[in-house]
Amino acid sequence: EKGTYPYYMLKEIDEQPAVMRKLVLKYQDEEGKLSIDPEIVNTMMDSDRIYIIAAGTSYHAGLVGKKLLEEMTNIPTEVHVSSEFGYHTPLLPEKPFFIFISQSGETADSRQVLVKMNELGHPSLTVTNVAGSTLSRESNFTLLLNAGPEIAVASTKAYTAQIAVLAILSEVVGMEKGLIDEPTMIHDLGIVANAMQTLVDEKDVIEELASEYLSITRNAFYIGRGMDYHVALEAALKLKEISYIQTEGFAAGELKHGTIALIEKGTPVIALVTEQAVAGHTRGNLQETRARGAHTMVISMDGLDRPGDHIVIPKVNPLLSALVSVIPTQLLSYYCSLHRGNDVDKPRNLAKSVTVE
Numbered sequence: 282e283k284g285t286y287p288y289y290m291l292k293e294i295d296e297q298p299a300v301m302r303k304l305v306l307k308y309q310d311e312e313g314k315l316s317i318d319p320e321i322v323n324t325m326m327d328s329d330r331i332y333i334i335a336a337g338t339s340y341h342a343g344l345v346g347k348k349l350l351e352e353m354t355n356i357p358t359e360v361h362v363s364s365e366f367g368y369h370t371p372l373l374p375e376k377p378f379f380i381f382i383s384q385s386g387e388t389a390d391s392r393q394v395l396v397k398m399n400e401l402g403h404p405s406l407t408v409t410n411v412a413g414s415t416l417s418r419e420s421n422f423t424l425l426l427n428a429g430p431e432i433a434v435a436s437t438k439a440y441t442a443q444i445a446v447l448a449i450l451s452e453v454v455g456m457e458k459g460l461i462d463e464p465t466m467i468h469d470l471g472i473v474a475n476a477m478q479t480l481v482d483e484k485d486v487i488e489e490l491a492s493e494y495l496s497i498t499r500n501a502f503y504i505g506r507g508m509d510y511h512v513a514l515e516a517a518l519k520l521k522e523i524s525y526i527q528t529e530g531f532a533a534g535e536l537k538h539g540t541i542a543l544i545e546k547g548t549p550v551i552a553l554v555t556e557q558a559v560a561g562h563t564r565g566n567l568q569e570t571r572a573r574g575a576h577t578m579v580i581s582m583d584g585l586d587r588p589g590d591h592i593v594i595p596k597v598n599p600l601l602s603a604l605v606s607v608i609p610t611q612l613l614s615y616y617c618s619l620h621r622g623n624d625v626d627k628p629r630n631l632a633k634s635v636t637v638e
């Protein structure tokens with residue numbers, strides 16, 4: 282039940298710190314170490330390439346998951362949109378391992394890929410919020426999100442839980458492969474939960490920014506590089522699906538190769554700046570849009586912040602920054618949709634689980 286919350290989406294955004302803590306507990310063994318079914322770990326270690334298959338927000342979680350898996354397990358990983366992969370399957374290596382990411386576990390686009398990969402005999406894991414769902418039943422292995430039911434059509438806590446599960450899985454496989462000396466994920470996800478809490482407690486500030494930047498515009502941009510680009514894609518999807526503002530998530534460096542032509546006086550451009558190596562470049566790209574009249578906003582990470590930044594997220598393990606930087610973007614979407622008088626939980630033209638191809 283949503284209790285005193287006006288919409289499930291806000292409740293589900295607020296639940297994220299607790300979801301992180303619960304996940305860590307769920308995946309801990311009696312000794313307090315993270316643990317994953319050894320059969321999953323061994324099958325992954327035996328694989329020469331991981332394929333993440335998903336749609337929508339779950340695809341965006343997969344983009345972050347690729348980074349986590351490659352950094353911690355050293356296994357090359359690709360991420361594909363399920364509706365594209367099934368009928369245009371790339372050349373596969375000898376031992377591919379498939380990870381299906383799906384909140385509902387019912388997405389038809391993802392299932393058609395699973396059916397084909399099952400026919401080819403390739404092993405698969407489903408990361409889902411729904412025990413006993415179709416994808417869970419039809420794949421070899423399942424890891425649950427344990428996020429509690431997600432009712433709002435716009436996915437929030439499932440996205441962060443999906444990333445957290447992939448982070449846990451990556452560390453366990455990395456440990457098993459001897460690539461990681463000291464596990465830090467339990468600690469790091471605890472820091473993430475606290476950082477999320479700080480941000481959900483800053484709703485007033487974010488609501489104010491939503492009114493100032495997004496109340497009358499017809500279009501908007503989120504920009505970033507690397508991990509911040511992945512979050513920009515998710516932030517843009519969230520804003521368009523519940524506010525109906527045409528929004529693009531864009532690689533900051535790619536703007537100048539064409540898309541900057543769309544910037545007009547007052548166009549909102551929101552930059553995500555959480556990665557040291559590219560922070561200056563992203564800020565430079567944002568400045569180029571401001572020089573063309575854009576109404577610019579910066580969401581940065583503590584340590585990389587500059588005076589005038591609008592939202593500064595607490596410092597976390599940079600590999601996990603998406604878990605935290607996404608929170609203000611979820612809240613911006615929520616308040617924007619609310620202020621526009623939309624049905625936040627049930628946006629037009631959308632269904633919670635998409636069971637047709």
Ligand code: F6R
Nearest residue numbers: 337338339383384385388435436
């Ligand atoms: C966006 C959203 C959708 C889903 C997509 C995949 O907020 O909810 O983009 O992420 O339809 O759904 P699942 O994860 O159930 O496979």
